[in-house]
Amino acid sequence: MTQPLWQKAGIQIDAKIMRFLAGDDVLLDREFFLHDITASKAHVEGLANIGVVSTDEAAALKRELDALAEDFTSGAFLLDERYEDGHSAIEARLTERLGDAGRRVHTGRSRNDQILVATRLWLKDKLAALEAHCRAIAEACLERASQEAVPMPGYTHLQRAVVSSTAMWFAGFAEGFIDNVLRARQTMTLIDANPLGTAAGYGVNMKLDREHTTRALGFARMQISPIYAQLSRGKFEMAVLEAIGGALLDLRRLAWDLSLFTTAEFNFVRLPAEYTTGSSIMPNKRNPDVIELLRASYASVAAARTEIEQLLSLPSGYQRDLQFSKGSLFHGVRHGLGALELVPDLLARLEWNAGAMRAAIEPAMYATDVAIEQAAAGVPFRDAYRAAAETAASAGQGRTPEGSLAARVSPGAGNDLRLDELRVRLRELDG
Incomplete structure (x- = not known):
């Protein structure tokens, strides 16, 4: 050495x-x-x-x-x-x-502000990648939602509840990932501050041109206080991990749905072959391993954030403890972004089994429609609710999934998805 x-x-x-x-x-x-x-x-x-x-x-x-x-x-x-x-x-x-x-x-510089500024630049790159991945996922969801509205069961408590559609499913995740784009943008605004020139946390006795380095490195502002520059180490890293983690929480729920929908018991979805693997002992098996690992990916990001949080039990000023934050940050960010990168292609290519989903829509799932219609006609809702509950088994008489979805006209529901409004919201985040 x-x-x-x-x-x-x-x-x-x-x-x-x-x-x-x-x-x-x-x-x-x-x-x-x-x-x-x-x-x-x-x-x-x-x-x-x-x-x-x-x-x-x-x-x-x-x-x-x-x-x-x-x-x-x-x-x-x-x-x-x-x-x-x-x-x-x-x-x-x-x-x-x-x-x-x-x-x-x-x-005029210390290894302290060297690692701060190098990490800050790296974090900005990773937030840009996060935004791009979330944008691509949102766009894939919006495209699928606009292409097809295949009826499917909607679930609460993992029990069949009401008629839903693939378009509603995709639209829900589209809006979630649009918000994840926004969160990446907001996190970028938080961390976009130049710490170079703060040295070991107390400045130096020469008039460093920090305005120049701020402009040259493309930061939005200077991080003025040398003491705060040190206090922000770990804090800003956690903010980035939280932004990635927020997207992975949405991904975890999406992956959970697909994990259930690909089972023989549901049989709602067929995955692209590349997203499945074979069993090492059972010749008949194709396993949704990629989906399961997407579901598990939040754990790596949460663990990284927790490790950094535990390191931050410190007084002000630089402490060597923070050296250990680099490994957890790197591994958490790499794993989280790697998971998100796989999702747009998966969503674009998965195939729905329309017959199995229609068969899973049972008559009682129209009971809510019956109660709402009666309430709209002037029956007090609780009376309409009780009457619909008593006749739930026959609620589907004369009804179809398409009719149920067509009648669902509240903003965002089956007949008013407002996909154009979501697209506008996503476009407004451009630049």
Whole structure:
């Protein structure tokens, strides 16, 4: 390992302690490394603006940072156990290539604001991916809802309740994922703040050009207080995980429905073959494994959020405990986004079994229609309710699922889905 940035003369480093301190940092930092390089370029420009490095030094540093990014992307440079972490690797590379100019790159910053800004840039990318996935799911749902309105049972308490339709099912999840797009957008507004230039949490005695780095890195605003910059670590990561988790909670309910609907007992849905797997012992089986893992995916995100939350039992100022937040953040975000990415294609290609769904609509499921019609004709609702309950077994006489859905004219119901309104709502979130 290269000599740590913090190494002092006369102090021997114990290898076991060093391994514990470094942990998986250098491996995890591969995920954030390109963002760390991008932030380093902006920092160099800021140092040049206040005369800490010359114009020529700044040009050379930026050239070498670009070369490092290219080498890392191509595999010519490997971020590995030679380095304590990604920050050390950047400084070591610049010093090796540029000598004293490379040693100046760390002026006015700490590894604390380095990881803050690299993580913040990474989180912004992941929120953009979350928004795109949720948008694609919403669009897939709206498209299917507009194509077909196959009658199916609607359930409460997992018991057959009223007549519903595939269009209503899709419309419900469409609106949910439109809200998830909104939540991703709102979370982006929260975290879109530049912490670079806050150093170890108390600022530095030079007039850093933080306005420049804020603009150069594409942040909406500067995170002004150095102390708050440290307090926001973990808080902002949890906000992103909560946004992903909210989408996965909707996905969990969708996956639960499909898990039930694909059983022989329901037989409502046939999944694309790619979303099923075979049994290792039972030749007759095709299992909805992808659906089951989509259903389980929220657990990984919730676990990541909980781990970070537990780490935040801290006073103000930087504490090394927060190093452990990187692994849980990375794994939770990667797993959550990976699950959501699979959903649009699944929804576009699943097939409904119209015959099985119609057969599951029993006469008593029209009882609510009977009660509402009587109430609309002037019968007090509780009287209409009791009368419909007494005759529920024959409530379907002369009725069809299509007729029930056509009569359902309350906003959002079977005959007034308002899909165009949902599309407008989604379009308004563009940009």
